[in-house]
Amino acid sequence: AQSVTQLGSHVSVSEGALVLLRCNYSSSVPPYLFWYVQYPNQGLQLLLKYTSAATLVKGINGFEAEFKKSETSFHLTKPSAHMSDAAEYFCAVSDTGNQCYFGTGTSLTVIP
Amino acid sequence: ETGVTQSPTHLIKTRGQQVTLRCSSQSGHNTVSWYQQALGQGPQFIFQYYREEENGRGNFPPRFSGLQFPNYSSELNVNALELDDSALYLCASRVSGGALRTGELFFGEGSRLTVL
Numbered sequence: 418a419q420s421v422t423q424l425g426s427h428v429s430v431s432e433g434a435l436v437l438l439r440c441n442y443s444s445s446v447p448p449y450l451f452w453y454v455q456y457p458n459q460g461l462q463l464l465l466k467y468t469s470a471a472t473l474v475k476g477i478n479g480f481e482a483e484f485k486k487s488e489t490s491f492h493l494t495k496p497s498a499h500m501s502d503a504a505e506y507f508c509a510v511s512d513t514g515n516q517c518y519f520g521t522g523t524s525l526t527v528i529p
Numbered sequence: 530e531t532g533v534t535q536s537p538t539h540l541i542k543t544r545g546q547q548v549t550l551r552c553s554s555q556s557g558h559n560t561v562s563w564y565q566q567a568l569g570q571g572p573q574f575i576f577q578y579y580r581e582e583e584n585g586r587g588n589f590p591p592r593f594s595g596l597q598f599p600n601y602s603s604e605l606n607v608n609a610l611e612l613d614d615s616a617l618y619l620c621a622s623r624v625s626g627g628a629l630r631t632g633e634l635f636f637g638e639g640s641r642l643t644v645l
Contacts, residue, residue, distance in 0.1 A: 421571075451633070460533070460619055460636035461572070507571050516562075516585050517634060519571035 419444045419510045423520035431528045436480075436495040438523045440508030443489065450491045451509040451517070452482055461507065467491060478502070503527045533637035535620050541643045542610050550605040550640045552620030558635065560625040561603040563595060566617040566639070578603055579625050607642075615644045 424439040442448060449468050453461040465476025472484040478501075482493045491508060508520045534553045542548050554561050560579045564572035574587035578597035592608040601622070607614055618641075621634035 453636075458638075460638040461621075461634075462636070463633055466633055509571075516574045516577065516587065517564075517572075518574070519564075521571045522569075 419448065419512060419518045421508050421510050421518055421520035423506075423508050423523050425523055426521065427524045427526070429526040429528060430498045432500055433497050436493070436498045436502065436525065438493040438506050438508075438525065440482075440491045440493065440520060441489055442491060442508070442510045444510055444512060446512045449511045450482075450484060451511070452476065452480070452491075452493050453507045453509060453519075455505040455507065455522075457504075464493070464506075498525075498527045500527050500529060533620055533622050533635055535618075535637035535640050537640055538638070539641045539643075541645060543645050544610055544612060546610050546644075547606065547608045548610060548642060550607075550618050550620075550642070552603045552605070552622075552637060554601045554603065554620075554622035555635050558622035558624050559601055560623050561597055561601060562621050562623075562634065563603070563605045564619040564621065565589070566619055567613075568616070572619055575605070610644045612644050615642060617641050 420443045422441045451466045452464040455461045464480050465474045467474050467484045475481045480495045505522045507522050509517045511517045533555050536551045562577035563575040566572045575589050577585040581597045594606045596604045617639040619639045620637045
């Protein structure tokens with residue numbers, strides 16, 4: 418069975434500060450891991466994905482995430498937060514791709 | 530390239546009624562899945578369709594049913610609506626089969642259902 422835990426339902430950072438959103442996963446097989454972003458009243462947009470290639474994955478808008486098997490983690494980072502980064506972020510895990518299991522989300526607030 | 534489109538964007542129903550939500554998949558995508566996102570929660574997998582057949586289902590009762598058409602578009606039907614069915618319903622499409630099996634989903638903007 419697969420599952421995702423996102424630590425911290427709300428994260429606030431100052432504009433220009435480091436963004437760190439935490440995600441831990443549980444999977445019985447080598448997983449596919451994803452981070453999606455959701456802006457108000459919109460669907461989900463893929464930020465980045467891990468598919469067993471490089472453990473450090475770079476995505477859109479300056480985000481990146483590192484797959485750490487020993488820690489079963491896939492934390493999302495961005496060196497410098499921008500006001501436009503304010504949104505809801507979801508970590509998700511999938512095995513064969515038939516079903517994605519999403520975390521409960523982390524709401525990111527960027528303080529000017 | 531046309532993305533995933535869903536209709537209607539908003540609708541209000543009363544308890545016990547039935548609803549049909551529609552989804553057009555992204556061009557070239559042959560697999561459609563539906564997710565329910567309750568307020569303040571992450572999306573929950575309802576089911577997936579590939580080649581017009583359901584090939585995966587989450588923990589949802591049979592009153593949630595669906596269809597996929599030859600052009601890969603899809604419908605989600607919910608019978609006997611309950612108050613807890615109020616949510617954002619997201620359709621997602623992807624390519625299945627062959628070497629591309631990463632599972633990346635492309636989402637529509639959703640249909641927000643309110644059950645009174």
